[in-house]
């Protein structure tokens with residue numbers, strides 16, 4: 001609301017409660033000086049000319065109190081007195097898990113908040129085809145694009161999110177899968193929190209479970225696997241991580257690996273070295289829920305034979321449960337029913 005005012009050569013006075021004035025201060029980075037008054041008794045005219053007095057208040061009673069203080073402070077006529085956006089039209093951020101790519105796996109909550117959004121910041125891997133229909137009023141910004149192979153840096157995404165929210169907009173941050181599974185959801189929430197921006201988090205269906213499921217593999221199965229781990233292999237796994245994963249697999253658990261295509265040879269060598277059976281079944285689902293989805297069933301011992309065909313994004317699931325598909329299915333399901 002203040003964007004057209006020339007405030008470069010003057011002071012801006014922000015009046016009101018500390019958290020409000022702090023948030024509003026971000027809008028006036030260009031002003032010569034930004035003074036904040038959190039108590040009416042501290043109100044005074046500064047040395048530089050005052051271009052703007054902003055009342056950062058939530059109701060009319062508080063506004064009247066501050067107007068009176070401004071008038072009696074001797075600031076003089078040229079000042080403009082305005083009010084900060086009322087609480088109900090303040091911006092906010094929705095951190096939305098959009099699922100692994102199939103629009104059918106978006107939650108009803110996700111669709112409902114998208115319909116209210118003014119801006120959508122779209123992530124790599126989030127479903128996007130129907131966005132103009134889901135978010136009919138929104139400006140849609142694809143921050144997951146890979147211009148010249150580089151995605152928009154996280155810092156810029158954070159800045160965009162904050163800037164729009166401080167302009168009073170409802171910002172939908174649409175993320176693939178679940179925002180709290182390797183989705184930087186908690187970090188983005190923290191960035192907003194520091195700016196006093198309210199955030200709501202909407203869980204989504206994570207690829208770590210839904211991609212193997214799509215291929216017919218349950219991560220747990222009675223009598224076979226009663227634990228699973230989701231691991232990021234964006235960086236090569238450490239010796240200690242490989243020790244733990246091998247232990248888990250040997251105890252019958254299941255491991256789902258995300259961001260692990262590049263490092264797969266290292267991961268597999270590490271598991272075999274630690275005594276994981278070469279005939280341990282596994283599946284990699286590539287481009288899940290896309291038209292070109294591919295499923296590669298193999299074993300720990302054979303999975304690298306066709307490694308050159310494998311391309312990210314993909315989720316690799318290792319564990320006895322992967323025999324739920326294939327010739328050993330009867331035997332595996334037999335185990336599940338033995339314990340009934």
Ligand code: SAH
Nearest residue numbers: 177178181183206207258259287288313314
């Ligand atoms: N928050 C997401 C994960 C983000 S990390 C979630 O909960 O699913 C990105 C990684 O997720 C990719 O490298 C890949 O390993 C996996 N992934 C997510 N969606 C995928 C898809 N549709 N197909 C294949 N892999 C996917």
